[in-house]
Amino acid sequence: MLLNLHTHLEGRVRPATARELGARLGLPEPAGGWEAALQLSAPSDLTCYLEKVSATYPFFADRTCLTRIAREAVEDAAADGQDYIELRFGPASHVGGSRDLDEVIAAVCEGTAQGAAITGIGAGAIVCALRLHDGETNEAVARAAARFAGRGVVGFDLAGDEILYPDLGAVAPAFGIAGAAGLGLTCHAAEAGPASAAIEAANLLGVTRIGHGTHIAEDPGVLREIAARGIVIEVCPTSNWYTGGIAGLRAHPARHFHACGVPVVLGDDNPRQTGSPLSAERQLLRETLGFSDAALRTLDKASIAAGFMEPALRERLARQLADSS
DSSP: OOEEEEEEGGGOOOHHHHHHHHHHHTOOOOTTHHHHHHSOSSOOOHHHHHHHHHTTGGGOOSHHHHHHHHHHHHHHHHHTTOSEEEEEEOGGGSOBTTBOHHHHHHHHHHHHHHHHHHHOOEEEEEEEEETTSOHHHHHHHHHHHHHTBTTTEEEEEEESOTTTOOOOGGGHHHHHHHHHTTOEEEEEESSSSOTHHHHHHHHHHOOSEEEEOGGGGGOHHHHHHHHHHTOEEEEOHHHHHHTTSSSSGGGOTHHHHHHTTOOEEEOOBSHHHHSOOHHHHHHHHHHTSOOOHHHHHHHHHHHHHHSOOOHHHHHHHHHHHHHTO
8 A cells, every 4th residue: 555645746746747837938948858957866965955846846837837736746646556645835935926825725736636536546735834934924824724624735734944944933823723723733853953853843833743754763762752652754765865864775764663663654755856756665665674564564554544634535545455454
């Protein structure tokens, strides 16, 4: 079973779509073409990684583009064999002209729903607040996300540079708004920052899931607390390698997390940049990190339990997993 619980819409733009939309929008095609412009050729650092991701931003230029990219992202997930996908995106990065937060979110939700209807897989949207934005902006993003609770948006996240913007206090009110609307809560934490950032996110923001969280493995006390509280870690091994967060794929702590009783789920983060979709990440867990069939089944159960999905879909996926045993 393949449940994708950490993937960014901005990291799923097809090169062919970039080429077509770029021509329509009057964007010059980069040397080497859009595929080379969007995909990293080798592991580097977070700055280079984010530059490749931000190269997609011009394509989110209007409602039609937003809807198309979201629909194609779900179609590509289904083609990869995925059973469920949560598409996260930062709507404040795509406002402008006549596009306000509600229009951006509505367009992405429309495309996500279209993709789900076409493919038959489950899909939902996670709205991201951004660390570089002020509290007022992030609260506006949260209020917009709350307006779409039950209408395509299933969760709320915080993304961005932990080193430059470590303070979570300023974004706590935004998470309060999103949580009150019934949205699932997650946060990128302990990816570039220390292990303690994961506990801070759980305590201040009320999150039940942590994105990446690689540095949690370095602090036994934090690791024990994460396990005891049942906080889920969304692992994206290839992405962490490409950002320089780990020395190599074998150094990823996913297996250590599992061995310590931490619920682990899987994502492919920005597969266009890394060239590694969720099916490849699943294979990596087995072949490189030594996940057994039993460990992968535990991951599947944790993914179904932790996903920000409707109860009927959760029950359907649980039955599907049981039938596959």
